Structure formats: structure tokens, C-alpha cells
Amino acid sequence: MTHANATILPVREFAPRHFKLEVDGKVATVTLDRPDRKNPLTFESYAELRDFFRALQHEPEVKAVVITGAGGNFCSGGDVFEIIGPLLDRDMVGLMEFTQMTGDLVKAMRACPQPVVAAVDGVCAGAGAILAMASDMRLGTAGAKVAFLFTRVGLAGCDMGACAILPRIVGQGRASELLFTGRSLGGEEGERWGFFNRLVEPAELLDAARELAQRMADGPSFANGITKKMLHMEWSMGVDEAIDAEALAQGMLMQTRDFGRAFHAFAARQKPEFEGN
Helix, strand or coil: CCHHHHHHCCHHHCCCCCCEEEEECCEEEEEECCHHHCCCECHHHHHHHHHHHHHHCCCCCCCEEEEEECCCCCECCECHHHHHHHHCCCCHHHHHHHHHHHHHHHHHHHHCCCCEEEEECCEEECHHHHHHHHCCEEEECCCCEEECCHHHHCCCCCCCCHHHHHHHHHCHHHHHHHHHHCCEEEHHHHHHHCCCCEECCHHHHHHHHHHHHHHHHCCCHHHHHHHHHHHHHHHHCCHHHHHHHHHHHHHHHCCCHHHHHHHHHHHCCCCCCCCCC
């Protein structure tokens, strides 16, 4: 599937070949589905995931996304034999095409207006750790093992935005430790460090992630998209500039029907029913 097709194809009609996609009402669930290999990524799955998240920018019906892995593991990263081996034979232009494509996946996850919830159990390594990191929220299990393995294969820790994003989640010193050493971050430690929003039992993980996604999907989805955009935009702003930008954003949102719906529901002592406009 080409990028051009993916950007115009409704998400409900998106038929991925390299991951599973379920759309239930306003929530889409992406499942990395190669459980025999702990769900590694390939050139094709990278590209297809990128196209899917790009397509979400033009999908009004899907309001939130869950990303998870099959078989008790999240994702073991790039497939050693299907990615790492072939990369050894590429020239500089070919290598840059690959690294820019993988970075475009993270950009697409950040650019889509839908909140993305990662449901992480078991192995979450390399590019898998990046997918979890690039999500807006992360639910984990005590058995989750998150590892940014790039230095262990002779590369730098600066992969797919890790040096920019990870310190903002766990702090500069902790991110430095993970990116320099490539060691595993266990589930309980990951929750203490703030990488995981919370831990749940493995059997409850997917339901908990979908419940969280549904809660956001039932909220003011246009406003949620603005929240996500401002969280990212304000990284490069000073505090005064951020305050001014948020004043403009809130002034715009006060013109939405959802703002009025919330007021009228409050006045009537009812729960508001948001429609995303």
C-alpha cells in the first residue's frame, strides 16, 4: 500500500498486511502480530504503521488508538535477519532512507490528533521501546521489560527521537542511563520512573488500555487533539510564549459546541455527551 493511498483511505477500510487492526466504535486497536518472534518489525511493517498513523490525521470517526503486541510481548524491535542483516549491504543513501522512514513513524504518531495508548507486556525492546515511548500514555505489567538496545548493536542511543522524547518522560539522568547502557527497565521500576502511567495484571492489560482509550474517545475529541498538539508544540516555547499560545487555543475551543454542551449538561446535572465539534 502506498503512502498516497493510505492518506485517503478511511481507517475502517485500512487492510494492513503486517499488523492486526480492529476498530470498535471510536477506538482502534493495533496489534503487532508475530508472536513466535516476539513481534519484531520489518521494513514493510514500519512503512505500513507509518501510513496508518498518517491516515489517522484524516479520520474523523476514530477518536483514540491502542497499540499492543500479541502473545505476551509488545515488540522485540527491528527483525535481526529481515532488517539488521540487509542494512549491512546498503549504501549511505539507502541507510538514510531507512532511518528517515523509521523517524517518520514517530512523527506520524505524534502528529495524529488521537491519543495513543501503548499496552506493554513482556519484551519491549529497540524500536518496540520507541513505539511505547512515542505513545501518549503507557500501561504496563510487572513483567514488562523495556530496553533501548541501540548501543548493544554498535549504534548510538539517538534513534527515532529517543534523545528528545525519553528525557521528557523519565528525566535526563535516567534517560541517559537507559540510552548509554541499553539495560532493561522493569515494569515496577518503569512505573516509579514515570515511563508507565500505571501497571495492571497481564490478563487485564488490553481491557484497561481500551478502557482508557474509550474514556478519551468519549471526551471532547477536538479539544483532545489540541491538547496533544500543544503538548508537543510547547517543548520549543518559553513559558510566556506557551501561556500566550494556550490562551489562543482555549479562546478557540470556547467557540466549539462541545464547550456549550458541557455547560448545559452541568446546569442540568447531567453528563455531557461530546461530539468533537
